[in-house]
Amino acid sequence: MTTITRLLVANRGEIARRVFRTCRELGIDTVAIHSDADAGMPFVADADMAVHLPGNTPAETYLRGDLVIEAALKAGADAIHPGYGFLSENAAFAQQVRDAGIIWVGPDPSSIERMGSKIESKKLMEAAGVPVLGSLTPDSATEADLPLLVKASAGGGGRGMRIVNSLADLAKEIDIASSEAASAFGDGTVFVEPYIQSGRHIEVQVVGTGDRDGTLVFGERDCSVQRRHQKVIEEAPAPALPSETRKALHEAAKAAADAIDYRGAGTVEFLYDVAKDRFYFLEMNTRLQVEHPVTEAVFGVDLVALQLAVAEERSLEDVVVGEPKGHSIEVRLYAEDPAHGYQPQSGRITRFEMPGVVSEFTTTGYGIRLDSGVGSGDEIGTFYDAMISKVIVWAPTREQALRQLAGALAKAELHGLKTNRDLLVNLLRDPVVVGATMETTWLDGADLSVLGAPVGGADAVPQSAFAAAIALAEASRASRPVQTRIPAGFRNVPSQPQETVFLLGDVEVPVHWYGGRSFTSADLEDVIVRSATAETVVLETGGVRRTFAVHVGGDAVDVESSLGHVALKRKPRFIDPASQVAAGSLLAPMPGSIIAIRAQVGDVVTEGQPILVMEAMKMQHTISAPYAGTVTELAAAEGQQVEAGTVLAVVTPDSDDSEEDAN
CATH class of the missing domain: 2.40.50.100 (RNA polymerase II/Efflux pump adaptor protein, barrel-sandwich hybrid domain)
Incomplete structure (x- = not known):
C-alpha cells in the first residue's frame, strides 16, 4: 500500500477546486498548475502551491503532458489527479506519469487505451455481451441509414460531434468534427454510427478495484436534457426507469468494467430507446464525470476519496453500496446566449451570489451545493469552456428537488454576462422535465423564445426599468455637491415627464417618469412608488408590493426582484461616430x-x-x-x-x- 502526501491536479477551474477540497480533508498537500490567463483564478489560490505554465491555449498548457509532469516534480508532488477533459483519458500521459515515479490517480493506462477509442471499445463491449450500436463507414452509409452521427473517437462533451441528415453533407461534417476533436482532445479521429433520434442518455457510475474487491456500482444518472450533445441537466436516480431495465443497466456497466479489469472511478454511458425499452452502449469515460455530485448526494459518498483510495491500493471491502436516498439534480450554469445558438459569452462576472444555505463542493442535505470555478469579479475567458458553475440540490423527492433548485436559481444574483440561468429555471419547471419525458433531442427542437424567456414574465422589464430610473435619479441627487434637499427630478412646471433610456441587449427601453416630492410613472398606470433610494426601490402594482434591488456599475444597471433579474445598460446620449x-x-x-x-x-x-x-x-x-x-x-x-x-x-x-x- 502506498500513501499520497502531495497531489497535483492536471486541470483547472471547478474540478481542480473539487479535488483540492477532498485532499484538504484527508491531509494531502495540493498543487495547482495554471496558464497565463488563469493566474488569478480561485483554483490557484485554493492550492497549497501553484506552478505556472507559460501560454494560454490548452495546447500550450494543460495539454502539455511533459510540462505537467515537470511541474509535479518541481513541486515535489507524488501523485497526479487528471480531473476531467484535457489529459484525463490520455493513456500515453498516464503511462508517462507512472514512468516518472508519480502515482497516477486513475485507471491503468491499458484500460484507458482500450476504452479511449470509441471504435475499438464497441468491439470490446460486444464481445463482453454489452448491447452496442453498429458502426458505419462514410463509404458504406446509405440513405436508409440516415440520420447519422459523426462522433469523435476520443474525448466527449459534444465536441467533435455532428448530426448528418444528408449524405451530401457527410464529408463536410466529418471534416468539421475532426477539426473540433483535434483542437479539443489532440486526436482528430472520428467515426460514424446510426443516430437514434428519440432516446434518453443514461449513465452508470462504477468504482473498480480490479481483482481486489471487484466493481462497485453506484447507481445511474439521467443526462437526457442536452443542447448540441452537451449536458444541461443531470439527475440521480434516473426517473421513470423500469426496475428491470435499471437492474440490466447496472449489470451491463459492471460487465463493461470487469471486461477491462477496471480500477478507479468511471462511467459507462448508454443510449436508452424508451419506445423499445432497450439500451445500447455509447462509451465508457475512464475518469470522474462533471455530473458526479448527484451520485455523491444520493449515495452519501466522496468519489474523489474513493479514487484516491484505489490509487493508494487500499481495500474498499468496507464500502457498502446501499439504495440511493432521495433525489439529486445538477444544472450547468453557462455564460452563453441560448437565444442566439447558445453563443458563448466572455467577460467579467461582476456579481455571483446564491440565496440561502450554500455549501461548496460537498452535499450536506437540504440547501444548495455549488461547484464553481469562478466568483464575483472573475473573468470568463475565451480559451476554455464557458461554464460558470454547477449548481446541485438534494431533496427527499424529485418534485422537491426540482422546485428547490428552480427557486434558488431564480433568486441567484448573477451579473455582468448573459447566461442560461432563465433557461435553466424554465426547464426545471417545464412539464416535459417535471413529467420525466425528456429525450436527448428535445431541447434542440424546443421554442427557446419561451423556454429562455425571463422568469418574471412580461412585467419584469417595464417595472425593473422604472425602478432603475428612479434609483439612478436618487443616486444623482445624493451625489450633488449643492441643493441636496431638492427632490430628484423636481421641476417648477412639470409639463413633460423626464426620460431615461436603457438598452436591453440591442433594444431601447425608454422610461418616462415624474419626480419631485414623489415619483410617478408616465408609462405604468397602476404603479405606486412606496419608497426609493439609490439601491432599493419598492413598487406597488395592483396591491402587490415588490422590492427592486438596483446594482449600478458604470453603464450597467442590474435589477433584482421577485420578477427575476433584468440586465440593462444606460444608453449614451452621444454616440462616437467611429464606433458605427x-x-x-x-x-x-x-x-x-x-x-x-x-x-x-x-x-x-x-x-x-x-x-x-x-x-x-x-x-x-x-x-x-x-x-x-x-x-x-x-x-x-x-x-x-x-x-x-x-x-x-x-x-x-x-x-x-x-x-x-x-x-
Missing part, C-alpha cells in the same frame, strides 16, 4: 481566432453561405452571409486573433434586394 459600422458588416460574435476563410472579395454569395469560420471556447462558429450579395470587404485572415465586435467582412446586398428594401 457599415450595413452588411459581419462582426465577430466573441473573441477568438479565424481558422478558415470561405470566400474572397468580389465573390457573389447566397444568403446563409459561409464566409469564414472562427474558433472560440473549444467550439467552431461559422459566420455566414446575412443575405444574397457580394463580398466587398474582407478584413480577417486565417490565424488572426480578433476581439468581439471586430468587423470581419462586409457583404453588400444585391441591388434588386436593396431597391425592394427601400420600397
Whole structure:
C-alpha cells in the first residue's frame, strides 16, 4: 500500500477546486498548475502551491503532458489527479506519469487505451455481451441509414460531434468534427454510427478495484436534457426507469468494467430507446464525470476519496453500496446566449451570489451545493469552456428537488454576462422535465423564445426599468455637491415627464417618469412608488408590493426582484461616430481566432453561405452571409486573433434586394 502526501491536479477551474477540497480533508498537500490567463483564478489560490505554465491555449498548457509532469516534480508532488477533459483519458500521459515515479490517480493506462477509442471499445463491449450500436463507414452509409452521427473517437462533451441528415453533407461534417476533436482532445479521429433520434442518455457510475474487491456500482444518472450533445441537466436516480431495465443497466456497466479489469472511478454511458425499452452502449469515460455530485448526494459518498483510495491500493471491502436516498439534480450554469445558438459569452462576472444555505463542493442535505470555478469579479475567458458553475440540490423527492433548485436559481444574483440561468429555471419547471419525458433531442427542437424567456414574465422589464430610473435619479441627487434637499427630478412646471433610456441587449427601453416630492410613472398606470433610494426601490402594482434591488456599475444597471433579474445598460446620449459600422458588416460574435476563410472579395454569395469560420471556447462558429450579395470587404485572415465586435467582412446586398428594401 502506498500513501499520497502531495497531489497535483492536471486541470483547472471547478474540478481542480473539487479535488483540492477532498485532499484538504484527508491531509494531502495540493498543487495547482495554471496558464497565463488563469493566474488569478480561485483554483490557484485554493492550492497549497501553484506552478505556472507559460501560454494560454490548452495546447500550450494543460495539454502539455511533459510540462505537467515537470511541474509535479518541481513541486515535489507524488501523485497526479487528471480531473476531467484535457489529459484525463490520455493513456500515453498516464503511462508517462507512472514512468516518472508519480502515482497516477486513475485507471491503468491499458484500460484507458482500450476504452479511449470509441471504435475499438464497441468491439470490446460486444464481445463482453454489452448491447452496442453498429458502426458505419462514410463509404458504406446509405440513405436508409440516415440520420447519422459523426462522433469523435476520443474525448466527449459534444465536441467533435455532428448530426448528418444528408449524405451530401457527410464529408463536410466529418471534416468539421475532426477539426473540433483535434483542437479539443489532440486526436482528430472520428467515426460514424446510426443516430437514434428519440432516446434518453443514461449513465452508470462504477468504482473498480480490479481483482481486489471487484466493481462497485453506484447507481445511474439521467443526462437526457442536452443542447448540441452537451449536458444541461443531470439527475440521480434516473426517473421513470423500469426496475428491470435499471437492474440490466447496472449489470451491463459492471460487465463493461470487469471486461477491462477496471480500477478507479468511471462511467459507462448508454443510449436508452424508451419506445423499445432497450439500451445500447455509447462509451465508457475512464475518469470522474462533471455530473458526479448527484451520485455523491444520493449515495452519501466522496468519489474523489474513493479514487484516491484505489490509487493508494487500499481495500474498499468496507464500502457498502446501499439504495440511493432521495433525489439529486445538477444544472450547468453557462455564460452563453441560448437565444442566439447558445453563443458563448466572455467577460467579467461582476456579481455571483446564491440565496440561502450554500455549501461548496460537498452535499450536506437540504440547501444548495455549488461547484464553481469562478466568483464575483472573475473573468470568463475565451480559451476554455464557458461554464460558470454547477449548481446541485438534494431533496427527499424529485418534485422537491426540482422546485428547490428552480427557486434558488431564480433568486441567484448573477451579473455582468448573459447566461442560461432563465433557461435553466424554465426547464426545471417545464412539464416535459417535471413529467420525466425528456429525450436527448428535445431541447434542440424546443421554442427557446419561451423556454429562455425571463422568469418574471412580461412585467419584469417595464417595472425593473422604472425602478432603475428612479434609483439612478436618487443616486444623482445624493451625489450633488449643492441643493441636496431638492427632490430628484423636481421641476417648477412639470409639463413633460423626464426620460431615461436603457438598452436591453440591442433594444431601447425608454422610461418616462415624474419626480419631485414623489415619483410617478408616465408609462405604468397602476404603479405606486412606496419608497426609493439609490439601491432599493419598492413598487406597488395592483396591491402587490415588490422590492427592486438596483446594482449600478458604470453603464450597467442590474435589477433584482421577485420578477427575476433584468440586465440593462444606460444608453449614451452621444454616440462616437467611429464606433458605427457599415450595413452588411459581419462582426465577430466573441473573441477568438479565424481558422478558415470561405470566400474572397468580389465573390457573389447566397444568403446563409459561409464566409469564414472562427474558433472560440473549444467550439467552431461559422459566420455566414446575412443575405444574397457580394463580398466587398474582407478584413480577417486565417490565424488572426480578433476581439468581439471586430468587423470581419462586409457583404453588400444585391441591388434588386436593396431597391425592394427601400420600397
